[in-house]
Amino acid sequence: MSAGFQAVQWNRHKLVYDALVLLGATLWIGLYLFAAPLVQGPGPGVTPEIQRIRAVGTAAFFMLVVILCIGPLARLDRRFLPLLYNRRHFGVLTCLMALVHVALVLSWYHSNGVLPPVVSVLASSAHWSSLPGFPFEVPGLLALIVLMVMAATSHDFWLAFLTPPVWKAIHMAVYAAFLLLIAHVALGAMQSEHSPLVPALVIAAAVLVSALHVAASRHEARPPAAETAGWIDIGPPETIPDGQARVIEPPAGERIAVFRHGGFLSAVVSVCAHQNGPLGEGRIIDGCITCPWHGFQFRPEDGCAPPPFTDKIATYRLKREGGAVLVDPSPLPPGTPVPPLAIEAP
Amino acid sequence: MKRAHRTWHRRIWALLPILLAVLIGAALAVRPPAPPQGEVRAP
Numbered sequence: 365m366s367a368g369f370q371a372v373q374w375n376r377h378k379l380v381y382d383a384l385v386l387l388g389a390t391l392w393i394g395l396y397l398f399a400a401p402l403v404q405g406p407g408p409g410v411t412p413e414i415q416r417i418r419a420v421g422t423a424a425f426f427m428l429v430v431i432l433c434i435g436p437l438a439r440l441d442r443r444f445l446p447l448l449y450n451r452r453h454f455g456v457l458t459c460l461m462a463l464v465h466v467a468l469v470l471s472w473y474h475s476n477g478v479l480p481p482v483v484s485v486l487a488s489s490a491h492w493s494s495l496p497g498f499p500f501e502v503p504g505l506l507a508l509i510v511l512m513v514m515a516a517t518s519h520d521f522w523l524a525f526l527t528p529p530v531w532k533a534i535h536m537a538v539y540a541a542f543l544l545l546i547a548h549v550a551l552g553a554m555q556s557e558h559s560p561l562v563p564a565l566v567i568a569a570a571v572l573v574s575a576l577h578v579a580a581s582r583h584e585a586r587p588p589a590a591e592t593a594g595w596i597d598i599g600p601p602e603t604i605p606d607g608q609a610r611v612i613e614p615p616a617g618e619r620i621a622v623f624r625h626g627g628f629l630s631a632v633v634s635v636c637a638h639q640n641g642p643l644g645e646g647r648i649i650d651g652c653i654t655c656p657w658h659g660f661q662f663r664p665e666d667g668c669a670p671p672p673f674t675d676k677i678a679t680y681r682l683k684r685e686g687g688a689v690l691v692d693p694s695p696l697p698p699g700t701p702v703p704p705l706a707i708e709a710p
Numbered sequence: 711m712k713r714a715h716r717t718w719h720r721r722i723w724a725l726l727p728i729l730l731a732v733l734i735g736a737a738l739a740v741r742p743p744a745p746p747q748g749e750v751r752a753p
Contacts, residue, residue, distance in 0.1 A: 495736060495737065496740045496742070539726060543726075543729055543730070543733065546733055546734065547733055547737075550733060550734055550736075550737030550738075551737055554738075555740070555741055555742065558744035563734070563738060563741075566734060567734060570727075570730040570731075570734060573726070573730075574726050574730060575727075577726060578724070578727065580723075581723045
């Protein structure tokens with residue numbers, strides 16, 4: 365589980381996950397190709413090639429919508445966590461679907477002119493200053509570039525090479541890609557198609573993604589903890605479920621996860637060393653704090669990953685004062701041993 | 711992930727619905743009306 369280079373380690377879960385994503389995309393494309401002619405009725409202009417372009421394009425669009433929903437869903441309800449484990453595979457498949465869409469568009473619309481196909485796309489409209497004639501292909505191409513950068517850097521090698529904060533910042537560009545994709549559809553298909561279905565689906569996707577993110581953000585927000593001379597009262601320790609944590613929001617610095625293991629408490633930073641995952645939402649498995657995102661493990665008493673792994677996280681001091689348990693919000697260097705505090709007063 | 715980053719993330723999430731609403735609203739505002747029944751427009 366260290367962040368060193370290693371090839372993709374296929375397991376049954378990954379294979380099933382990828383198979384289900386591919387099956388869902390294939391079913392959508394088949395359903396679209398079957399149902400779209402029935403909905404649209406007979407009419408000129410929409411050839412089977414154009415139907416294929418739209419079927420693959422809508423598949424890529426809805427795959428990105430599902431990807432964006434997985435994160436907040438997993439924070440709101442732990443039952444969605446299995447969807448998060450191989451989200452990167454989902455992202456790479458979405459990028460491949462978008463590439464197929466672009467390849468079909470270039471070969472159908474832009475391959476017979478004198479200009480190279482990509483140049484032809486960019487030069488096909490001169491109405492850059494007005495919304496109705498704006499070249500909707502441009503935001504689509506920019507979204508594709510973002511997806512390609514994310515897919516190309518999705519491997520753990522790039523996570524280790526770029527460091528988690530830089531990698532995470534790059535992959536936050538998925539929201540820019542979503543906005544660009546909405547612009548691509550809103551200025552393209554929504555303008556050329558008169559069916560109310562297109563704006564309805566775009567609005568539904570935007571509302572779903574926004575609502576889930578706002579809900580997850582509100583779910584995460586906690587009132588600041590009460591302080592006693594710099595130390596923070598963690599609240600009644602006996603109400604922390606065994607093997608789980610209470611997350612403390614200090615006035616400054618990272619969130620702190622106070623884990624209960626057996627009759628003891630240990631405090632570590634609530635940010636995983638792997639991908640900044642919410643460690644405080646994890647559980648203790650085999651005596652180790654286990655990140656809910658990718659299963660990285662750390663010992664509660666010193667924040668070190670079990671051998672042979674070398675990852676470390678910051679630990680915090682705990683003390684009992686009167687009937688209260690307090691945590692020092694100043695983090696100790698990653699891997700510093702701190703004796704666990706007994707829940708029952710001696 | 712530092713505290714400033716978390717605040718930044720929350721701002722992005724708060725900004726997301728606003729940007730989406732503006733974008734879709736503008737696109738709907740300039741959307742051409744549907745042609746009358748029976749009229750066939752050139753593709």
